Amino acid sequence: MSGHAETPPPAAAHAAAFAAHAPVMAREVVEALAPKDGGVYVDATFGGGGYARAILAAADCAVIGFDRDPTAIERARGWAAGYGDRLMLINRPFAEMEAGLAEAGVNGVDGVVFDLGVSSMQLDEAGRGFSFRREGPLSMRMDGGRPDAADVVAAADAAALASIFRAYGEEKKAGQIARAIVRAREDAPIATTTALAEIVERAAPPRFGKGKGGVRIHPATRVFQALRIFVNDEIGQLTAGLFAAERVLREAGRLAAVTFHSLEDRIVKRFFAARVAERPAGSRHAPPREGPAPTFSLLSAKAIAPGEDEIARNPRARSARLRAGLRLAGPAAPAVVDGLGALRLVDVKEFRKGGAS
Numbered sequence: 001m002s003g004h005a006e007t008p009p010p011a012a013a014h015a016a017a018f019a020a021h022a023p024v025m026a027r028e029v030v031e032a033l034a035p036k037d038g039g040v041y042v043d044a045t046f047g048g049g050g051y052a053r054a055i056l057a058a059a060d061c062a063v064i065g066f067d068r069d070p071t072a073i074e075r076a077r078g079w080a081a082g083y084g085d086r087l088m089l090i091n092r093p094f095a096e097m098e099a100g101l102a103e104a105g106v107n108g109v110d111g112v113v114f115d116l117g118v119s120s121m122q123l124d125e126a127g128r129g130f131s132f133r134r135e136g137p138l139s140m141r142m143d144g145g146r147p148d149a150a151d152v153v154a155a156a157d158a159a160a161l162a163s164i165f166r167a168y169g170e171e172k173k174a175g176q177i178a179r180a181i182v183r184a185r186e187d188a189p190i191a192t193t194t195a196l197a198e199i200v201e202r203a204a205p206p207r208f209g210k211g212k213g214g215v216r217i218h219p220a221t222r223v224f225q226a227l228r229i230f231v232n233d234e235i236g237q238l239t240a241g242l243f244a245a246e247r248v249l250r251e252a253g254r255l256a257a258v259t260f261h262s263l264e265d266r267i268v269k270r271f272f273a274a275r276v277a278e279r280p281a282g283s284r285h286a287p288p289r290e291g292p293a294p295t296f297s298l299l300s301a302k303a304i305a306p307g308e309d310e311i312a313r314n315p316r317a318r319s320a321r322l323r324a325g326l327r328l329a330g331p332a333a334p335a336v337v338d339g340l341g342a343l344r345l346v347d348v349k350e351f352r353k354g355g356a357s
């Protein structure tokens with residue numbers, strides 16, 4: 001990658017499509033990354049390429065975009081070519097960032113950004129099975145592989161289903177819903193998004209009144225989120241991705257992560273907390289405590305939330321939180337998952353049912 005400007009991007013042709021899938025907190029992300037001329041940046045969750053384009057517009061730099069979803073990469077091929085060697089796309093999960101970068105001949109980067117979860121394009125495509133509002137096969141695998149959500153719903157026992165819904169959906173009626181699924185699948189396989197949503201709705205009907213923040217959520221929301229996180233191993237990916245980012249960042253490189261629910265935000269927060277200089281409680285000016293050398297300093301003490309104008313334009317941004325840090329000199333801290341709040345459940349591969357993963 002040269003980091004030099006290439007042919008101007010064919011932006012106009014894609015502007016309308018991108019407006020419909022506006023990237024969340026793009027301005028804040030670019031501020032956190034502070035792209036510089038000649039820099040190399042990893043967009044770990046390329047999606048529709050909104051962040052990548054914003055980074056490329058901010059400096060004469062290069063971006064390497066990762067996405068585990070082959071359709072995200074294929075969809076971008078045409079316009080990405082307009083950036084020449086300033087933009088490279090890699091169809092791999094970000095947990096494999098180091099191998100992907102090594103194959104591309106890149107041995108250090110100036111910034112890494114994560115924008116976690118699914119894209120609005122994935123949600124909108126009924127055939128991907130991410131949305132309970134659209135009838136489609138119960139897939140939910142970002143890479144289209146197996147075992148998928150239908151395999152899990154068909155094979156997991158009630159206790160395993162309940163633990164998935166509880167851990168990754170923070171669903172209070174997890175047991176009730178899991179037992180209803182096990183009963184329903186004795187009559188007929190649960191193959192579609194809407195079939196599962198109906199079973200969940202019958203098992204845990206919505207209560208009257210509004211939920212947290214005045215918003216009433218559909219009873220299937222948490223169950224779908226939990227299955228999606230489980231089948232894509234999103235928590236394992238997140239911890240591995242953060243550790244990889246720490247290793248590939250050069251000194252003064254920047255790490256930014258946008259999360260959409262408390263499970264992920266807690267992991268990012270604890271990851272940084274374990275890596276910044278600890279100071280004795282109550283004394284902001286005292287020297288740091290003894291311990292492993294810090295590898296990051298925080299770019300803001302608290303998580304940054306989107307502005308009200310963005311939430312009004314794009315309600316999906318409501319729950320987004322951005323945390324960012326500046327990489328200090330020295331080797332990466334040990335990649336220890338314990339203490340990050342990353343709940344470990346059974347391995348999704350246990351539910352492989354005649355399909356390749």
Ligand SMILES: C[S@@+](CC[C@H](N)C(=O)[O-])C[C@H]1O[C@@H](n2cnc3c(N)ncnc32)[C@H](O)[C@@H]1O
Nearest residue numbers: 023045047048049050051067068093094115237
């Ligand atoms: C919220 S979207 C990102 C949107 C993007 N920032 C934009 O501006 O268009 C998340 C994307 O990350 C991808 N993704 C999620 N987890 C991933 C992982 N572990 N490795 C690589 N890509 C992942 C999804 O397939 C999806 O396309």
